[in-house]
Amino acid sequence: MNRIVERFAGLKNRGQKGFVVYIGAGDPNLEATRQLALAFDKIGVDVLELGVPFSDPLADGLVNQLAAQRGLESGTTPTKVLETIKSIRKESKIPLVLYIYFNLLHRHGFQKFIQDAAAAGVDGLLVLDLPPEESENYEAMMREAGLCVIYLVAPTTPDDRIGLIVKRGMGFIYYVSREGVTGMQTKVSDTISTMTAKIRAHTQLPIAVGFGISNPEQARAVAASAEAIVVGSAIVNQIAQHGKSPDLVPKGH
Numbered sequence: 001m002n003r004i005v006e007r008f009a010g011l012k013n014r015g016q017k018g019f020v021v022y023i024g025a026g027d028p029n030l031e032a033t034r035q036l037a038l039a040f041d042k043i044g045v046d047v048l049e050l051g052v053p054f055s056d057p058l059a060d061g062l063v064n065q066l067a068a069q070r071g072l073e074s075g076t077t078p079t080k081v082l083e084t085i086k087s088i089r090k091e092s093k094i095p096l097v098l099y100i101y102f103n104l105l106h107r108h109g110f111q112k113f114i115q116d117a118a119a120a121g122v123d124g125l126l127v128l129d130l131p132p133e134e135s136e137n138y139e140a141m142m143r144e145a146g147l148c149v150i151y152l153v154a155p156t157t158p159d160d161r162i163g164l165i166v167k168r169g170m171g172f173i174y175y176v177s178r179e180g181v182t183g184m185q186t187k188v189s190d191t192i193s194t195m196t197a198k199i200r201a202h203t204q205l206p207i208a209v210g211f212g213i214s215n216p217e218q219a220r221a222v223a224a225s226a227e228a229i230v231v232g233s234a235i236v237n238q239i240a241q242h243g244k245s246p247d248l249v250p251k252g253h
């Protein structure tokens with residue numbers, strides 16, 4: 001069974017919420033990514049999302065943009081990210097989702113990338129700038145390779161489009177809790193529970209909610225209306241501050 005599906009089934013059985021972490025791959029280098037992935041697994045992170053660095057990360061706020069820049073500066077390419085995942089897989093079964101912009105996939109060759117990703121031990125793919133209306137062929141390839149196709153729903157997504165998106169999603173639906181780009185904020189949106197209820201009207205898939213969660217109180221509040229919460233920028237910010245220090249992995253906790 002796909003590791004993401006298995007993990008969410010386990011959480012449900014135990015009545016627990018999931019903790020999903022996002023970091024930029026290769027920030028500050030791929031060896032740090034490998035060590036962080038193993039450390040996140042040890043402390044019980046349920047799904048690790050790795051962003052493949054790209055020069056124009058249009059969905060990302062400043063913190064994640066800078067992470068992508070550090071990733072590019074350390075020479076991180078899609079192929080090297082997959083090699084790192086192969087080496088993580090020697091020691092860990094942590095469910096892994098790759099975030100990638102379409103341009104990089106196109107350059108690598110879509111089918112080849114999907115096959116290589118599945119062989120390396122990736123469990124799910126989120127193609128950030130590929131709308132579901134245009135993804136049908138690719139989706140079939142991902143499905144065939146055993147990868148979960150992860151889709152985003154936003155506060156502005158109309159009801160009929162939610163229906164279309166969530167029917168095609170696999171593993172979990174990612175609800176981005178507010179408009180705009182990724183990043184921390186002082187207050188979480190108050191429309192989250194209304195939107196997760198709308199999503200639930202169309203699907204039984206678990207819902208992970210992210211965007212702007214940066215402390216335990218916010219995490220607890222959001223978790224009340226979701227199966228999992230996603231934290232990105234708050235952790236990426238720690239990586240930015242502690243960069244290459246030997247303390248990076250302990251601080252990343």
Ligand SMILES: O=P(O)(O)OC[C@@H](O)[C@@H](O)c1c[nH]c2ccccc12
Pocket residue numbers: 022049051059060064099128152176182183184210211212213230231232233234
């Ligand atoms: O950074 P935040 O606000 O904690 O939100 C998670 C987010 O970073 C991560 O899931 C993510 C990184 N890049 C994205 C692009 C689109 C949607 C989501 C993302």
